[in-house]
Amino acid sequence: MQDERLIGDFQISADTLRRQADAAREAGFTQLAENLRRAAELTAVPNDELLRIYEALRPGRSTQAELLAIADRLERDYHAAQTAAFVREAAAEYARRGLFRRE
Amino acid sequence: MSQSKRFALLAERDINKETFVEAWPDAGLIVADGPNDPAPSLTVESNRVAEMDGKLRADFDAIDTFIADHFLDLRAAGEAMATSSLRLARMLVDINVPAREVRRLALGCTPAKLCEVVRHMNVLEMMMGLAKMRVRKTPANQAHVTNRRENPALLAADAAEAALRGFAEIETTVGVARMAPLNALCVLIGSQTGRGGVLTQCAIEESMGLRLAMKGLTTYAETLSVYGTERSFVDGDDTPWSKAFLASAYASRGVKIRFTSGTGSEALMGSSEGKSMLYLEARCLCVVRGAGSQGVQNGSISCIALPESLPGGVRAVLAENLIAAMLGLEVASGNDALASHSAIRKSAKLMLQFIPGTDFIFSGYSAVPRRDNMFGGGNFDAEDFDDYNVLQRDMQVDGGLRPVTEGEALAVRREAARAAQAVYAELGFPDIRDEEVEAAVVAHSSEDMPPRDIVADLAAADRFLAGQQDVRDVVAALRRRGFAGIADNIAEMLHQRMLGDYLQPAAIFVKGSEAQGADSSSQSLSSSGLRVLSALTDPNDYAGPGTGYRLGGARWQEVISLPQVRSPRDFIADRIGTPMQNLHEVGPARRGRFNEVIVCVGPAFGTALTQTINGLDHEAVLKAIFTGVAKEGLVARLIKAYHTSDCAQLGFTASSYSGSGIGIGLQSRGTTVIHKRGMPRLHNLELFSFSPSLTLETFEQIGRNAAKYAKGETVRPVPVTVDNWARLRLIVKTALLHRRETEEVRDRPPQELFFDWEPEV
Numbered sequence: 106m107q108d109e110r111l112i113g114d115f116q117i118s119a120d121t122l123r124r125q126a127d128a129a130r131e132a133g134f135t136q137l138a139e140n141l142r143r144a145a146e147l148t149a150v151p152n153d154e155l156l157r158i159y160e161a162l163r164p165g166r167s168t169q170a171e172l173l174a175i176a177d178r179l180e181r182d183y184h185a186a187q188t189a190a191f192v193r194e195a196a197a198e199y200a201r202r203g204l205f206r207r208e
Numbered sequence: 209m210s211q212s213k214r215f216a217l218l219a220e221r222d223i224n225k226e227t228f229v230e231a232w233p234d235a236g237l238i239v240a241d242g243p244n245d246p247a248p249s250l251t252v253e254s255n256r257v258a259e260m261d262g263k264l265r266a267d268f269d270a271i272d273t274f275i276a277d278h279f280l281d282l283r284a285a286g287e288a289m290a291t292s293s294l295r296l297a298r299m300l301v302d303i304n305v306p307a308r309e310v311r312r313l314a315l316g317c318t319p320a321k322l323c324e325v326v327r328h329m330n331v332l333e334m335m336m337g338l339a340k341m342r343v344r345k346t347p348a349n350q351a352h353v354t355n356r357r358e359n360p361a362l363l364a365a366d367a368a369e370a371a372l373r374g375f376a377e378i379e380t381t382v383g384v385a386r387m388a389p390l391n392a393l394c395v396l397i398g399s400q401t402g403r404g405g406v407l408t409q410c411a412i413e414e415s416m417g418l419r420l421a422m423k424g425l426t427t428y429a430e431t432l433s434v435y436g437t438e439r440s441f442v443d444g445d446d447t448p449w450s451k452a453f454l455a456s457a458y459a460s461r462g463v464k465i466r467f468t469s470g471t472g473s474e475a476l477m478g479s480s481e482g483k484s485m486l487y488l489e490a491r492c493l494c495v496v497r498g499a500g501s502q503g504v505q506n507g508s509i510s511c512i513a514l515p516e517s518l519p520g521g522v523r524a525v526l527a528e529n530l531i532a533a534m535l536g537l538e539v540a541s542g543n544d545a546l547a548s549h550s551a552i553r554k555s556a557k558l559m560l561q562f563i564p565g566t567d568f569i570f571s572g573y574s575a576v577p578r579r580d581n582m583f584g585g586g587n588f589d590a591e592d593f594d595d596y597n598v599l600q601r602d603m604q605v606d607g608g609l610r611p612v613t614e615g616e617a618l619a620v621r622r623e624a625a626r627a628a629q630a631v632y633a634e635l636g637f638p639d640i641r642d643e644e645v646e647a648a649v650v651a652h653s654s655e656d657m658p659p660r661d662i663v664a665d666l667a668a669a670d671r672f673l674a675g676q677q678d679v680r681d682v683v684a685a686l687r688r689r690g691f692a693g694i695a696d697n698i699a700e701m702l703h704q705r706m707l708g709d710y711l712q713p714a715a716i717f718v719k720g721s722e723a724q725g726a727d728s729s730s731q732s733l734s735s736s737g738l739r740v741l742s743a744l745t746d747p748n749d750y751a752g753p754g755t756g757y758r759l760g761g762a763r764w765q766e767v768i769s770l771p772q773v774r775s776p777r778d779f780i781a782d783r784i785g786t787p788m789q790n791l792h793e794v795g796p797a798r799r800g801r802f803n804e805v806i807v808c809v810g811p812a813f814g815t816a817l818t819q820t821i822n823g824l825d826h827e828a829v830l831k832a833i834f835t836g837v838a839k840e841g842l843v844a845r846l847i848k849a850y851h852t853s854d855c856a857q858l859g860f861t862a863s864s865y866s867g868s869g870i871g872i873g874l875q876s877r878g879t880t881v882i883h884k885r886g887m888p889r890l891h892n893l894e895l896f897s898f899s900p901s902l903t904l905e906t907f908e909q910i911g912r913n914a915a916k917y918a919k920g921e922t923v924r925p926v927p928v929t930v931d932n933w934a935r936l937r938l939i940v941k942t943a944l945l946h947r948r949e950t951e952e953v954r955d956r957p958p959q960e961l962f963f964d965w966e967p968e969v
Contacts, residue, residue: 114680115424115702117462125708132744133308134536134713136278140452140500141711144459152422155457156415162450164442188456194277195449202270202438204447 119145139187146185162195164204172196172205222549227517236480236488239471239515239524241327244482248321250289252282261320269438271491274448275319278498284316293321297328300337300534303752307340314534315497319490322534326486326527331560334526339564341533343503344714345748345757346741347565349608350540350572351375353395354582358387358665359657360394360632361625361640361648367398368624369617370575371406373593374610376716377540379430379572381411381582384662388412390637390669392425393682394628397694401624404697405717405738407464407710411583414446414454421463424679427701428464430505430540430571434495435469436488439479452499462705464715466503466538467496471521471528472511485515489528497535502713504532505571507542507561510584516547516557526560533566536743538714540571546578546585554587562599562607565757567714569607577653590652600767606759611770622649627691634685635677638664700738713743779941780817780948783877788814788827790964797847797958800867805837805844805914808862809961810853811952812876820878821941822900824907830963832904833872836911838967842868842918844911846963850956853949855897856890859883861958868918872910877945878902882914893917894925900938901929 126141147155161167161175173196180189199205210216218224231238251259257276258265268276288296296313299305314322326334351370355362363380370378380395382388392410399406410420411431420426432451435441441448451467458465469492471485480488489506496504508515508525515521525542532539541561548554561569573596574586581589588596593609600607625648629640638661647657679698686695704710710717720737739745750756759767791814800806807830814826830846837844849861855873859881862871869885870893878899881892894913896902909926916923935942 115462115705117460117706117708121706121708122459122711125711128744129712132712133311134502134743135281136498136500137502137713138500140456141459143453143456143500147456147460150460152419155460156418159415159418159450159454159457162447162453163445164447164450188453191449191453195447198270198273198449199447201273204270204442 117148119148122148143185143188143191146179146183146188149183149185150179162192165206168205168208169196169200172199222551223553225549226553227513229517231518233484234482236475236482236485237518238484239518239521240323240484240486240527242482242484242487245323245484245487246320248289248293248318248324250280250285250318252285255282257282261318270447271436271438271441271495274498275491275494278448278452279315279494280318281315284312286316288313288316289318289321293324294328296325297333300325300329300340300530301333303340306751307748310341311534311536315536319487319494322490322493322531323484323487326530329527331523331526334523334530335560335564337530338526338533338561338566339756340748340750341530342564342566342748342750343533343536343538343743344567344716344741345746345750346718347606347608347757348376348568348716349374349570350377350379350568351575352544352572352581352583352586353378353380353398353575354391355576355580355654356383356582357654357657357660358383358391358662359644359648359654359660360390360628360665361644362651362654362657363391363394364398364401364624364628365621365648365651366576367395367408368401368620369612371399372402372612372616372620373575374608375406375573375575376608376718377407377409377428377568377572378575379409379411383582384666385412385416386666387669388416388420389423389425389673390665392420393631393672396425396679396698397627397631397682397686398624400694400697400701401627402620403719404700405719407716418454418457419673421458421461423673424702426463427705428466429458430466431468432465432501433468433473434492435474435477436483436491437474437479437481439481440474440477443477443479448495448499451495455499455501459711462708462711464710465501466505466540467499467501468505468509469493469496470506470509470511470542471524472508472514476511476514486524486527490531493528493532493535493537496532497537501537502711502715503538503540503567505540505542506532507571509542509571510545512542512545512547512587522557522560529561529566536713538567538743540568541566543570543587544572544574545583545587547587558588562605563603565606580653594770594772597767597770601770604759604764606757606763606767610766613771618649623691623694625649627686627689627694630689630691631682631685634688635672635681637668637672704738704740709740709745710742712740715740715742717741776940776944780944782823783817783819783821783945785818788818790827792962792964793848793959794962795960797865797960799865800845802867803842803918804867805842805911805918806847806862806866806871807833807844808847808849808858808865808871808873808958810858810875810949811848811850811954812853812949813848813874816952817876817945817948820876820899820902821938821945822878822902824878824902824904826876828904829874829878829907831965831967832907833874833911834963834965835967835969836908837915838969840912840915840919842915846961847958848961849958850952850954851958853946853953855879855881856883856892859892860889863887865958866918870914870918872914875899875946876949877942880907880910882910882917884917896926896928898928898930898934900934901931
């Protein structure tokens with residue numbers, strides 16, 4: 106599979122990203138640190154899946170159920186708890202602001 | 209039509225090709241201080257924002273929610289919002305208040321509060337604030353490299369030259385979107401030819417951008433656009449959450465990103481909600497920081513002409529750069545898109561970022577000709593390289609570029625174009641012919657390139673994107689074809705992706721030896737000698753004069769070593785020849801009793817110097833003057849002054865020795881005066897101060913006029929060409945020739961000279 110091949114030689118590790126997150130937080134870049142922590146989780150997600158999740162988060166792409174399913178999958182399949190929480194937060198706001206796909 | 213010729217001329221000036229409009233707040237056509245902008249306010253209940261800038265949480269749009277929940281630092285917010293905006297503005301320019309203290313409070317400010325702070329500041333204060341708040345100590349610059357024909361050899365060659373010229377980042381884009389993988393590839397190859405460590409990106413639709421990064425064809429991404437109203441954000445096909453996710457996705461592949469925003473975009477998209485551009489931009493910047501982007505490209509960017517059409521537009525653009533820096537964001541500060549027809553206006557605007565320095569002064573500088581710039585024309589282009597280098601040298605400001613020689617440029621262009629040719633051949637892409645390589649080496653623009661089959665290139669681009677090949681195949685191809693240096697540099701960039709140090713704020717790569725103040729203990733050099741300069745390793749420590757980044761040492765030597773620079777000694781070398789053989793000193797000068805004209809030359813005349821500033825032999829000048837005098841039936845006598853090199857003094861001396869009272873003072877560089885005894889020393893009958901425009905005919909006329917004065921006739925002054933540029937062009941030579949003459953000054957009375965020559969009249 107293409108994804109397996111790409112996530113190889115030049116793939117940054119989750120541990121490295123967490124170390125970078127710690128360094129960013131220590132220097133006062135709190136939100137960058139949060140971003141890098143989500144990134145650490147996302148190292149486990151294959152390229153195509155990553156692109157699909159991004160697409161699903163764009164406005165008018167998903168229903169609430171679809172987005173919540175993505176959050177569940179992130180948590181269950183990739184142990185991406187922080188990112189999952191972030192997607193659920195997005196889902197709540199999309200519901201409030203009408204940013205889901207209209208059916 | 210103007211009646212006035214002056215107004216008619218002014219109407220034709222470049223500045224009057226611009227559009228200037230009055231503010232119209234309801235249409236969002238107001239840069240700052242909008243009447244519909246909210247007043248700053250913040251209510252926090254149970255550690256949660258309940259109200260912000262006059263809006264209750266229930267009324268928040270998605271941007272408000274994101275700012276409230278992800279941007280605002282509630283530990284600092286109470287103190288920040290209670291501090292007067294004027295006080296915060298003064299803290300920005302107070303060298304006794306550390307940047308981190310200002311930043312701590314700024315992160316507790318609402319968007320309206322941030323606007324209120326900067327509205328107290330004039331541009332000078334904003335520049336001081338920017339110098340202090342900039343994240344990275346060492347300023348840098350970004351290039352745009354594109355071409356209209358999307359020629360791969362030219363992209364590689366131009367990227368290589370841009371890297372050579374010192375750009376820390378190179379951004380490319382496409383004419384046809386499908387071409388993105390190949391354009392990214394060629395710019396990557398070019399950027400790693402020569403020095404290595406240059407970051408590259410390809411501006412393209414967000415998903416495609418991520419796919420290029422996954423393939424290893426780019427090392428950063430910048431065009432992650434955010435907007436200040438919910439409507440325009442959605443029109444941009446994102447939400448703050450999707451953008452934040454995208455940022456994390458890039459970081460998960462070890463790729464640096466920065467977001468993009470800028471004043472005017474919401475008005476241009478018709479969704480300003482009647483708010484000022486700066487207020488909406490402040491909202492953008494809070495989203496950028498909240499989403500965890502390490503930095504932002506802002507400064508109006510492609511919308512720049514819109515704020516510039518309005519009063520205070522350029523100030524507002526500086527203000528948005530400043531707010532970004534206050535929030536600890538790396539700032540790539542615009543100056544990119546074509547913003548003005550007027551060279552004066554665009555240069556003046558540039559100074560607001562150039563002088564304080566930003567993380568990237570341009571985002572980016574068009575390293576190609578304007579017509580090849582696919583970002584909508586560059587405000588500064590390849591044609592302006594030398595101007596820019598001179599600005600750095602003039603002001604002792606590091607604008608991130610270095611002067612290069614033609615030889616160096618040709619060498620890296622050839623290497624890069626040949627490497628692209630090799631990679632295309634190895635990966636099975638359409639041939640880059642030798643003819644294209646040769647054209648790319650010497651090309652200025654894509655017009656200098658032979659045509660290519662775009663359809664075949666696009667098909668190859670599609671296959672490349674969809675297929676298995678990635679950057680590792682590129683590295684292998686380069687190694688097979690003997691481009692080990694480029695292969696190593698690209699491999700090093702991949703290695704850096706795994707280390708992740710360049711994900712920290714404001715990161716660039718420099719060679720170990722190039723880092724000025726960087727903390728060398730905190731990071732080890734990689735095998736290639738690359739070092740990351742970032743907020744962590746090279747934090748800006750500006751705290752007033754004598755602190756922060758100072759352009760000096762080897763970097764200053766590099767900046768001042770323009771290829772055009774000459775040794776000042778060269779200017780006078782060709783004015784020194786063999787002393788005149790037919791000019792002899794015969795003793796102290798005598799005062800004359802007959803009707804004559806005295807020519808008094810300077811002490812270097814015909815000896816230490818033998819030519820005037822414009823290359824007339826002293827001997828020929830003397831012959832011309834003597835001929836002129838003879839044609840009026842008088843005789844000229846020659847003396848040399850030693851006590852002075854000053855032209856007026858020479859004229860005064862000449863007239864005081866002259867039997868007629870008329871004398872000509874003649875400096876070695878050619879400056880001439882006709883003086884009459886009895887006149888004040890600094891007064892004269894005729895002065896020829898424009899020595900470069902004096903010809904032998906003029907000198908003969910000077911001789912004639914002097915003789916006519918001696919005869920008491922009415923005289924029409926000798927016409928002279930006034931060339932106001934001559935002083936500018938020749939000022940160094942003028943100074944040095946005068947210095948040489950002055951070196952010959954002695955405590956010695958004027959000497960009579962015998963000029964062994966007779967005019968044939």
